Amino acid sequence: MDFTLSETEKLLQKTAKEFADNHLRPGVIERDKNAKFPSEQIKMMGELGFMGMMISEEFGGSGMDTVSYCIALEEIAKADASAAVIMSVNNSLVCQLIENFGTEKQKKKFLTKLASGEWLGAFSLSEPQSGSDASNMRTFAKKEGDYYVINGTKNWVTNGISSDIVLLMCLTEKDVGYNGISTFIIEKGTKGFSTGKKEDKLGIRGSDTCELYFDNCKVSEDNRLGDEGKGFKIALGTLDGGRIGIATQALGIAKESLEKSVSYANERKQFGKKIGKFGAIRSKISKMATNIDAARLLIFRAAKMKDLGLPFKKEAAMAKSFASKIAMEAATECVQIFGGYGYVRETGVERLMRDAKITQIYEGTSEIQELVVSREILKGNL
Numbered sequence: 001m002d003f004t005l006s007e008t009e010k011l012l013q014k015t016a017k018e019f020a021d022n023h024l025r026p027g028v029i030e031r032d033k034n035a036k037f038p039s040e041q042i043k044m045m046g047e048l049g050f051m052g053m054m055i056s057e058e059f060g061g062s063g064m065d066t067v068s069y070c071i072a073l074e075e076i077a078k079a080d081a082s083a084a085v086i087m088s089v090n091n092s093l094v095c096q097l098i099e100n101f102g103t104e105k106q107k108k109k110f111l112t113k114l115a116s117g118e119w120l121g122a123f124s125l126s127e128p129q130s131g132s133d134a135s136n137m138r139t140f141a142k143k144e145g146d147y148y149v150i151n152g153t154k155n156w157v158t159n160g161i162s163s164d165i166v167l168l169m170c171l172t173e174k175d176v177g178y179n180g181i182s183t184f185i186i187e188k189g190t191k192g193f194s195t196g197k198k199e200d201k202l203g204i205r206g207s208d209t210c211e212l213y214f215d216n217c218k219v220s221e222d223n224r225l226g227d228e229g230k231g232f233k234i235a236l237g238t239l240d241g242g243r244i245g246i247a248t249q250a251l252g253i254a255k256e257s258l259e260k261s262v263s264y265a266n267e268r269k270q271f272g273k274k275i276g277k278f279g280a281i282r283s284k285i286s287k288m289a290t291n292i293d294a295a296r297l298l299i300f301r302a303a304k305m306k307d308l309g310l311p312f313k314k315e316a317a318m319a320k321s322f323a324s325k326i327a328m329e330a331a332t333e334c335v336q337i338f339g340g341y342g343y344v345r346e347t348g349v350e351r352l353m354r355d356a357k358i359t360q361i362y363e364g365t366s367e368i369q370e371l372v373v374s375r376e377i378l379k380g381n382l
Helices: 007-024 028-034 039-047 066-079 081-101 104-116 231-265 279-307 313-343 349-358 366-378
Strands: 121-124 140-144 147-158 165-171 181-187 193-195 209-220
Touching (some): 007 039, 039 104, 066 231, 066 279, 081 104, 081 147, 081 165, 081 181, 081 231, 140 165, 147 181, 165 209, 165 231, 181 209, 231 279, 231 349
Antiparallel strands (some): 140 147, 147 209, 165 181, 193 209
16 A cells, blocks of 8 residues: 555645644643633634545535545644544544435435534444443433434533534344444434533543433434444444544644654753753654554554445554554653653643543543454454
């Protein structure tokens, strides 16, 4: 596979970088401090085509491939990991799911607004008692004529408060495990649907995360996405693509950590010389740079396989597991290189460490990724 960027990809990278530098970096520390959602910036990202990058032009998307999406997302994540996860969820989990499994009516109604940034989407799978074990969910949609009546609670929903629609995974049949899960499009303002308080998180504080409540929420059969009982299969296929997005978010955090470390090492003097002259600092920077390049190759491989229509479950899990690991390591080393200055908010370095941690947790923990990889290998997918 040739991962040399084409002229079009270089232009995309330049556009994303310029936007991130001019519109995301300014104020990112304050947004993090105040847990402020970047509403204005997300609208601008929609206007640039970043909120529906892989959606066909027919439905208002940019019609780009997954590799191009990763190139842009890395630049966004370098400047603001919160904006990156908002972009990732809308692209990988919401828009792609609707385009892949939605009816023509659903695509026309929802995709154009989502891809343009006019609307924002959220994806809801987890529940208080079911994190990695999705089969333990309890939220239930009871069929009544041409409608479903939904009751239950969901949690850890990224974009939950700011979203205009939520893709909800819930049971339509009990006691049959994964085969009883279906997917619904829940529109903001639907009677019986409400959001909980915004979670006060360690990192990615600019994005909102909340619980969702369904109290006799009546939803039309037209809002069911895909066949009844196929929701878990839909979710798993979607999460494979979503993991490429989170891996790329982690990559952006790691790259930002490296760039800040290099800049500081070339400026800070101790014992009469720049700290970049010391072997210990050089060793840290060398390891960071090598791991970042390796992570990018894993991500691009998974993205390319997805674009070619090849199975990429193992490759996506590998990319997410490795990229999230090296993001946490790079951010921690960056704080170490900065010393005391890395421990205060104003330098923006401690935020990288806080933001990196979540990439090892959401859209499948690192332990789940290792389980996926090992399972695929033991099945003969070497």
